[in-house]
Amino acid sequence: MATLDSSNRVVVKIGSALLVDRKKSELRAEWLHSLAADVAWLKGLGKDVILVSSGSIALGCGVLGLPQADLALEQSQAAAAVGQIRLARAYEQALFPHDINTAQVLVTLEDSENRRRYLNSRATLETLLSLGVVPIVNENDTIATDEIRYGDNDRLAAQVAVTVGADCLILLSDVDGFYSANPSLDSSATRYELIDKITPEIEAMAGDGVSGLSKGGMITKLLAAKVSTAAGCAMVITEGFHHNPLKRLCAGASSTWFSAQTDPQAARKRWIAAMKPRGEITVDQGADRALKSGKSLLPAGITHVEGTFGRGEPLAIVSPEGHKLGQGLSRYTDTETRAIIGCQTHQIEAILGYPGRAALIHRDDMAL
Numbered sequence: 001m002a003t004l005d006s007s008n009r010v011v012v013k014i015g016s017a018l019l020v021d022r023k024k025s026e027l028r029a030e031w032l033h034s035l036a037a038d039v040a041w042l043k044g045l046g047k048d049v050i051l052v053s054s055g056s057i058a059l060g061c062g063v064l065g066l067p068q069a070d071l072a073l074e075q076s077q078a079a080a081a082v083g084q085i086r087l088a089r090a091y092e093q094a095l096f097p098h099d100i101n102t103a104q105v106l107v108t109l110e111d112s113e114n115r116r117r118y119l120n121s122r123a124t125l126e127t128l129l130s131l132g133v134v135p136i137v138n139e140n141d142t143i144a145t146d147e148i149r150y151g152d153n154d155r156l157a158a159q160v161a162v163t164v165g166a167d168c169l170i171l172l173s174d175v176d177g178f179y180s181a182n183p184s185l186d187s188s189a190t191r192y193e194l195i196d197k198i199t200p201e202i203e204a205m206a207g208d209g210v211s212g213l214s215k216g217g218m219i220t221k222l223l224a225a226k227v228s229t230a231a232g233c234a235m236v237i238t239e240g241f242h243h244n245p246l247k248r249l250c251a252g253a254s255s256t257w258f259s260a261q262t263d264p265q266a267a268r269k270r271w272i273a274a275m276k277p278r279g280e281i282t283v284d285q286g287a288d289r290a291l292k293s294g295k296s297l298l299p300a301g302i303t304h305v306e307g308t309f310g311r312g313e314p315l316a317i318v319s320p321e322g323h324k325l326g327q328g329l330s331r332y333t334d335t336e337t338r339a340i341i342g343c344q345t346h347q348i349e350a351i352l353g354y355p356g357r358a359a360l361i362h363r364d365d366m367a368l
Helices: 029-044 058-066 074-099 113-131 152-166 200-205 216-231 245-250 264-273 283-292 335-338 346-354
Strands: 009-014 048-051 103-107 134-139 167-174 236-239 255-258 278-285 304-306 312-319 322-330
Touching: 009 029, 009 152, 029 048, 029 245, 048 074, 048 113, 048 152, 058 074, 058 236, 074 134, 103 113, 103 245, 113 134, 113 152, 134 152, 134 335, 152 167, 167 245, 200 216, 200 304, 216 255, 236 245, 245 255, 264 322, 278 283, 283 322, 304 335, 335 346
Parallel strands: 009 048, 009 167, 048 134, 103 134, 167 236, 278 312
Antiparallel strands: 236 255, 278 304, 312 322
Protein backbone atom coordinates (compact mmCIF):
# COMPACT_ATOMS: atom_id res chain seq x y z
CA MET A 1 0.00 0.00 0.00
CA ALA A 2 1.21 3.50 -0.83
CA THR A 3 2.03 5.77 2.10
CA LEU A 4 3.11 9.37 2.31
CA ASP A 5 6.72 8.19 2.64
CA SER A 6 6.58 6.06 -0.50
CA SER A 7 4.56 8.47 -2.66
CA ASN A 8 6.24 10.58 -5.33
CA ARG A 9 3.27 12.78 -6.23
CA VAL A 10 0.87 13.98 -3.53
CA VAL A 11 -2.41 15.89 -3.72
CA VAL A 12 -3.54 17.57 -0.50
CA LYS A 13 -7.10 18.78 -0.01
CA ILE A 14 -7.62 21.52 2.59
CA GLY A 15 -11.13 22.09 3.90
CA SER A 16 -12.62 25.50 4.65
CA ALA A 17 -12.99 24.74 8.34
CA LEU A 18 -9.22 24.28 8.62
CA LEU A 19 -8.24 27.36 6.65
CA VAL A 20 -10.81 29.85 7.91
CA ASP A 21 -11.64 30.70 11.54
CA ARG A 22 -15.35 29.95 11.90
CA LYS A 23 -16.08 32.78 14.33
CA LYS A 24 -14.03 35.54 12.71
CA SER A 25 -14.28 34.46 9.05
CA GLU A 26 -10.56 35.16 8.89
CA LEU A 27 -7.64 33.13 7.61
CA ARG A 28 -5.87 30.90 10.14
CA ALA A 29 -2.53 32.36 9.14
CA GLU A 30 -0.30 30.51 11.63
CA TRP A 31 -1.81 27.18 10.63
CA LEU A 32 -1.32 27.97 6.95
CA HIS A 33 2.33 28.81 7.52
CA SER A 34 2.80 25.47 9.29
CA LEU A 35 1.23 23.73 6.31
CA ALA A 36 3.58 25.63 4.01
CA ALA A 37 6.52 24.32 6.06
CA ASP A 38 5.16 20.80 5.57
CA VAL A 39 4.87 21.33 1.82
CA ALA A 40 8.47 22.58 1.70
CA TRP A 41 9.52 19.48 3.67
CA LEU A 42 7.78 17.18 1.16
CA LYS A 43 9.31 19.00 -1.79
CA GLY A 44 12.69 18.72 -0.10
CA LEU A 45 12.17 14.95 -0.19
CA GLY A 46 11.71 15.16 -3.96
CA LYS A 47 7.91 14.90 -4.04
CA ASP A 48 5.52 16.80 -6.30
CA VAL A 49 2.77 18.54 -4.32
CA ILE A 50 -0.58 19.93 -5.45
CA LEU A 51 -2.93 21.69 -3.04
CA VAL A 52 -6.70 21.62 -3.59
CA SER A 53 -7.97 24.34 -1.32
CA SER A 54 -11.40 25.37 -0.18
CA GLY A 55 -11.88 28.72 1.49
CA SER A 56 -12.51 31.34 -1.20
CA ILE A 57 -16.23 31.70 -0.50
CA ALA A 58 -15.70 31.65 3.27
CA LEU A 59 -13.04 34.36 3.04
CA GLY A 60 -15.15 36.42 0.67
CA CYS A 61 -18.14 36.21 2.98
CA GLY A 62 -16.04 37.65 5.78
CA VAL A 63 -14.93 40.57 3.63
CA LEU A 64 -18.41 41.29 2.26
CA GLY A 65 -20.28 40.72 5.51
CA LEU A 66 -22.35 37.89 4.07
CA PRO A 67 -23.59 34.91 6.09
CA GLN A 68 -21.63 31.65 5.78
CA ALA A 69 -24.69 29.62 4.80
CA ASP A 70 -27.84 29.82 2.66
CA LEU A 71 -26.30 32.08 0.03
CA ALA A 72 -27.93 32.65 -3.32
CA LEU A 73 -25.83 31.48 -6.29
CA GLU A 74 -24.88 35.02 -7.28
CA GLN A 75 -23.84 35.78 -3.69
CA SER A 76 -21.62 32.69 -3.61
CA GLN A 77 -20.05 33.72 -6.90
CA ALA A 78 -19.44 37.26 -5.67
CA ALA A 79 -17.91 35.98 -2.43
CA ALA A 80 -15.70 33.59 -4.41
CA ALA A 81 -14.50 36.42 -6.66
CA VAL A 82 -13.43 38.45 -3.63
CA GLY A 83 -12.11 35.54 -1.59
CA GLN A 84 -10.13 33.89 -4.38
CA ILE A 85 -7.72 36.82 -4.55
CA ARG A 86 -7.07 36.64 -0.83
CA LEU A 87 -6.73 32.87 -0.87
CA ALA A 88 -4.15 32.89 -3.68
CA ARG A 89 -2.20 35.70 -2.03
CA ALA A 90 -2.20 33.87 1.32
CA TYR A 91 -0.68 30.74 -0.23
CA GLU A 92 1.86 32.79 -2.16
CA GLN A 93 2.96 34.60 0.98
CA ALA A 94 3.11 31.40 3.03
CA LEU A 95 5.25 29.49 0.51
CA PHE A 96 7.47 32.35 -0.67
CA PRO A 97 9.83 32.18 2.37
CA HIS A 98 10.55 28.57 1.35
CA ASP A 99 11.52 29.66 -2.19
CA ILE A 100 8.47 27.89 -3.61
CA ASN A 101 6.48 29.45 -6.44
CA THR A 102 2.73 28.98 -6.55
CA ALA A 103 0.15 29.00 -9.32
CA GLN A 104 -3.60 29.44 -9.15
CA VAL A 105 -5.57 26.87 -11.18
CA LEU A 106 -9.35 27.28 -11.31
CA VAL A 107 -11.43 24.46 -12.79
CA THR A 108 -15.02 23.30 -13.24
CA LEU A 109 -16.55 19.87 -13.75
CA GLU A 110 -16.58 20.52 -17.49
CA ASP A 111 -12.78 20.62 -17.49
CA SER A 112 -12.61 16.92 -16.60
CA GLU A 113 -15.58 15.78 -18.69
CA ASN A 114 -14.39 17.46 -21.91
CA ARG A 115 -11.38 15.57 -23.28
CA ARG A 116 -9.74 18.64 -24.77
CA ARG A 117 -10.03 20.62 -21.54
CA TYR A 118 -8.88 17.57 -19.60
CA LEU A 119 -5.72 17.31 -21.68
CA ASN A 120 -5.11 21.04 -21.34
CA SER A 121 -5.50 20.84 -17.56
CA ARG A 122 -3.21 17.83 -17.37
CA ALA A 123 -0.54 19.41 -19.54
CA THR A 124 -0.63 22.63 -17.52
CA LEU A 125 -0.36 20.86 -14.18
CA GLU A 126 2.43 18.59 -15.44
CA THR A 127 4.38 21.60 -16.70
CA LEU A 128 3.94 23.49 -13.42
CA LEU A 129 5.14 20.48 -11.44
CA SER A 130 8.14 20.03 -13.73
CA LEU A 131 9.09 23.65 -12.98
CA GLY A 132 8.93 23.06 -9.23
CA VAL A 133 5.71 25.06 -8.78
CA VAL A 134 3.03 24.13 -6.24
CA PRO A 135 -0.36 24.51 -7.99
CA ILE A 136 -3.23 25.75 -5.82
CA VAL A 137 -6.40 24.28 -7.33
CA ASN A 138 -9.95 25.30 -6.57
CA GLU A 139 -13.32 25.08 -8.23
CA ASN A 140 -14.05 28.17 -10.29
CA ASP A 141 -16.97 29.22 -8.09
CA THR A 142 -17.09 32.65 -9.71
CA ILE A 143 -18.56 31.26 -12.94
CA ALA A 144 -19.70 27.72 -12.06
CA THR A 145 -23.41 26.99 -12.06
CA ASP A 146 -25.00 23.96 -10.41
CA GLU A 147 -24.92 22.09 -13.72
CA ILE A 148 -21.13 22.35 -14.12
CA ARG A 149 -20.05 22.15 -10.47
CA TYR A 150 -18.21 19.45 -8.63
CA GLY A 151 -20.01 20.83 -5.60
CA ASP A 152 -17.33 19.83 -3.11
CA ASN A 153 -13.56 19.83 -3.09
CA ASP A 154 -13.22 16.21 -1.93
CA ARG A 155 -14.30 14.95 -5.32
CA LEU A 156 -12.44 17.75 -7.08
CA ALA A 157 -9.26 16.67 -5.27
CA ALA A 158 -9.85 13.08 -6.37
CA GLN A 159 -10.24 14.17 -9.98
CA VAL A 160 -7.05 16.24 -9.77
CA ALA A 161 -5.24 13.22 -8.32
CA VAL A 162 -6.46 11.08 -11.23
CA THR A 163 -5.57 13.75 -13.78
CA VAL A 164 -1.94 14.03 -12.66
CA GLY A 165 -1.44 10.34 -11.81
CA ALA A 166 -0.83 10.99 -8.10
CA ASP A 167 0.22 8.20 -5.75
CA CYS A 168 -1.47 9.64 -2.68
CA LEU A 169 -4.46 11.87 -1.96
CA ILE A 170 -4.61 13.41 1.52
CA LEU A 171 -7.91 14.82 2.75
CA LEU A 172 -7.17 17.16 5.65
CA SER A 173 -10.47 17.27 7.47
CA ASP A 174 -12.17 18.14 10.74
CA VAL A 175 -12.28 14.41 11.58
CA ASP A 176 -9.37 12.02 12.02
CA GLY A 177 -10.61 9.26 9.76
CA PHE A 178 -13.56 7.13 8.71
CA TYR A 179 -15.77 5.87 11.54
CA SER A 180 -18.39 3.17 11.79
CA ALA A 181 -20.83 5.94 12.73
CA ASN A 182 -20.73 9.70 13.32
CA PRO A 183 -18.42 9.98 16.38
CA SER A 184 -20.02 13.26 17.45
CA LEU A 185 -23.38 11.50 17.78
CA ASP A 186 -22.40 7.93 18.68
CA SER A 187 -19.81 7.36 21.41
CA SER A 188 -19.45 3.71 20.36
CA ALA A 189 -18.24 4.65 16.86
CA THR A 190 -14.86 3.13 15.96
CA ARG A 191 -12.30 4.40 13.49
CA TYR A 192 -10.97 2.25 10.66
CA GLU A 193 -7.19 2.22 10.23
CA LEU A 194 -7.33 0.75 6.73
CA ILE A 195 -10.07 0.11 4.19
CA ASP A 196 -8.96 -2.19 1.38
CA LYS A 197 -12.26 -2.08 -0.47
CA ILE A 198 -15.30 0.18 -0.26
CA THR A 199 -18.21 -2.20 0.26
CA PRO A 200 -21.95 -1.42 0.53
CA GLU A 201 -21.55 -1.92 4.28
CA ILE A 202 -18.84 0.75 4.40
CA GLU A 203 -20.99 3.10 2.32
CA ALA A 204 -23.91 2.62 4.70
CA MET A 205 -21.78 3.89 7.58
CA ALA A 206 -21.19 7.30 5.98
CA GLY A 207 -23.22 10.28 7.16
CA ASP A 208 -23.55 13.95 6.34
CA GLY A 209 -20.94 16.49 7.33
CA VAL A 210 -21.40 18.71 10.38
CA SER A 211 -19.02 21.54 9.46
CA GLY A 212 -20.60 24.95 9.03
CA LEU A 213 -18.07 26.05 6.42
CA SER A 214 -17.61 22.82 4.51
CA LYS A 215 -19.99 21.30 1.99
CA GLY A 216 -18.30 17.92 2.00
CA GLY A 217 -19.28 15.19 4.45
CA MET A 218 -18.16 11.58 4.79
CA ILE A 219 -20.27 10.57 1.81
CA THR A 220 -18.30 12.86 -0.49
CA LYS A 221 -15.05 11.53 1.00
CA LEU A 222 -16.09 7.98 0.15
CA LEU A 223 -16.92 9.08 -3.38
CA ALA A 224 -13.47 10.65 -3.60
CA ALA A 225 -11.94 7.41 -2.33
CA LYS A 226 -13.79 5.41 -4.99
CA VAL A 227 -12.51 7.66 -7.78
CA SER A 228 -8.93 7.91 -6.58
CA THR A 229 -8.34 4.29 -5.52
CA ALA A 230 -9.83 2.94 -8.76
CA ALA A 231 -7.26 5.04 -10.60
CA GLY A 232 -4.36 3.71 -8.55
CA CYS A 233 -4.11 6.52 -6.01
CA ALA A 234 -4.22 5.67 -2.30
CA MET A 235 -6.27 8.07 -0.16
CA VAL A 236 -6.10 9.02 3.49
CA ILE A 237 -8.44 11.00 5.74
CA THR A 238 -6.82 12.68 8.71
CA GLU A 239 -7.58 15.53 11.10
CA GLY A 240 -5.92 18.74 10.01
CA PHE A 241 -6.61 21.33 12.71
CA HIS A 242 -3.23 20.93 14.42
CA HIS A 243 -0.18 22.67 13.05
CA ASN A 244 2.05 20.73 10.63
CA PRO A 245 -0.68 18.23 9.72
CA LEU A 246 1.38 16.48 7.01
CA LYS A 247 4.33 15.82 9.28
CA ARG A 248 1.89 14.60 11.93
CA LEU A 249 0.39 12.18 9.43
CA CYS A 250 3.82 10.86 8.49
CA ALA A 251 4.61 10.45 12.19
CA GLY A 252 1.55 8.25 12.71
CA ALA A 253 -1.34 10.62 13.48
CA SER A 254 -4.81 9.05 13.59
CA SER A 255 -6.11 8.46 10.08
CA THR A 256 -7.88 6.08 7.74
CA TRP A 257 -6.10 4.85 4.62
CA PHE A 258 -7.93 3.60 1.53
CA SER A 259 -5.85 1.18 -0.55
CA ALA A 260 -5.24 1.83 -4.23
CA GLN A 261 -6.77 -0.89 -6.40
CA THR A 262 -4.05 -0.67 -9.06
CA ASP A 263 -1.23 1.68 -10.01
CA PRO A 264 -2.01 5.07 -11.63
CA GLN A 265 -0.39 4.37 -14.99
CA ALA A 266 -2.05 0.98 -15.44
CA ALA A 267 -5.45 2.47 -14.60
CA ARG A 268 -4.97 5.24 -17.14
CA LYS A 269 -3.92 2.77 -19.83
CA ARG A 270 -7.04 0.67 -19.23
CA TRP A 271 -9.21 3.78 -19.47
CA ILE A 272 -7.68 4.74 -22.81
CA ALA A 273 -7.86 1.17 -24.15
CA ALA A 274 -11.60 1.00 -23.37
CA MET A 275 -12.46 4.07 -25.46
CA LYS A 276 -14.05 3.83 -28.88
CA PRO A 277 -11.58 5.20 -31.48
CA ARG A 278 -12.71 8.25 -33.44
CA GLY A 279 -10.04 7.84 -36.11
CA GLU A 280 -7.09 5.75 -37.22
CA ILE A 281 -3.45 6.50 -37.94
CA THR A 282 -0.96 4.24 -39.68
CA VAL A 283 2.71 4.42 -38.70
CA ASP A 284 5.93 3.47 -40.45
CA GLN A 285 8.43 0.81 -39.35
CA GLY A 286 10.57 3.27 -37.41
CA ALA A 287 7.59 4.54 -35.41
CA ASP A 288 6.42 0.95 -34.88
CA ARG A 289 9.74 0.09 -33.24
CA ALA A 290 9.78 3.34 -31.25
CA LEU A 291 6.30 2.76 -29.86
CA LYS A 292 7.15 -0.79 -28.79
CA SER A 293 10.18 0.56 -26.92
CA GLY A 294 8.02 3.01 -24.95
CA LYS A 295 8.40 6.17 -27.04
CA SER A 296 5.77 8.78 -27.92
CA LEU A 297 4.35 8.94 -31.45
CA LEU A 298 5.75 11.85 -33.45
CA PRO A 299 4.23 13.25 -36.67
CA ALA A 300 7.34 12.12 -38.59
CA GLY A 301 6.32 8.49 -38.09
CA ILE A 302 2.80 8.77 -39.52
CA THR A 303 1.99 7.63 -43.04
CA HIS A 304 -1.83 7.72 -43.18
CA VAL A 305 -4.77 9.26 -41.30
CA GLU A 306 -8.43 8.25 -41.34
CA GLY A 307 -11.51 9.67 -39.63
CA THR A 308 -12.68 12.96 -38.19
CA PHE A 309 -11.52 13.70 -34.67
CA GLY A 310 -10.73 16.52 -32.30
CA ARG A 311 -7.91 17.10 -29.89
CA GLY A 312 -8.05 14.70 -26.95
CA GLU A 313 -10.08 12.06 -28.79
CA PRO A 314 -8.95 8.41 -29.06
CA LEU A 315 -7.24 7.09 -32.19
CA ALA A 316 -6.41 3.55 -33.22
CA ILE A 317 -2.72 3.09 -34.02
CA VAL A 318 -2.04 0.70 -36.90
CA SER A 319 1.24 -0.91 -37.98
CA PRO A 320 2.56 -0.77 -41.56
CA GLU A 321 1.17 -4.30 -42.04
CA GLY A 322 -2.32 -3.19 -40.95
CA HIS A 323 -2.30 -4.69 -37.44
CA LYS A 324 -3.69 -2.63 -34.57
CA LEU A 325 -0.90 -1.76 -32.17
CA GLY A 326 -3.10 0.03 -29.64
CA GLN A 327 -4.70 3.42 -29.26
CA GLY A 328 -4.08 6.81 -27.72
CA LEU A 329 -5.36 10.35 -27.26
CA SER A 330 -4.51 12.73 -30.07
CA ARG A 331 -2.91 16.08 -29.35
CA TYR A 332 -4.06 17.42 -32.71
CA THR A 333 -7.30 17.55 -34.73
CA ASP A 334 -7.67 15.43 -37.86
CA THR A 335 -7.07 18.50 -40.08
CA GLU A 336 -3.89 19.40 -38.19
CA THR A 337 -2.71 15.79 -38.24
CA ARG A 338 -3.10 15.49 -41.99
CA ALA A 339 -1.15 18.72 -42.44
CA ILE A 340 1.86 17.51 -40.46
CA ILE A 341 2.07 13.86 -41.62
CA GLY A 342 5.72 12.90 -41.94
CA CYS A 343 6.99 16.26 -40.66
CA GLN A 344 9.81 16.83 -38.21
CA THR A 345 9.00 18.56 -34.95
CA HIS A 346 10.79 21.79 -35.90
CA GLN A 347 8.62 22.10 -39.04
CA ILE A 348 5.25 22.06 -37.24
CA GLU A 349 5.07 25.78 -36.46
CA ALA A 350 5.80 26.78 -40.05
CA ILE A 351 3.07 24.45 -41.34
CA LEU A 352 0.33 25.18 -38.81
CA GLY A 353 1.21 28.80 -38.14
CA TYR A 354 1.59 28.32 -34.40
CA PRO A 355 3.84 26.28 -32.10
CA GLY A 356 2.61 22.72 -31.78
CA ARG A 357 3.33 19.87 -29.41
CA ALA A 358 6.22 17.60 -30.30
CA ALA A 359 4.20 14.37 -30.00
CA LEU A 360 0.98 13.56 -31.79
CA ILE A 361 0.26 11.00 -29.06
CA HIS A 362 2.30 11.15 -25.89
CA ARG A 363 3.37 7.84 -24.41
CA ASP A 364 1.41 8.60 -21.21
CA ASP A 365 -1.76 8.94 -23.32
CA MET A 366 -1.23 5.63 -25.17
CA ALA A 367 -2.29 2.03 -24.51
CA LEU A 368 -0.52 -0.62 -26.63
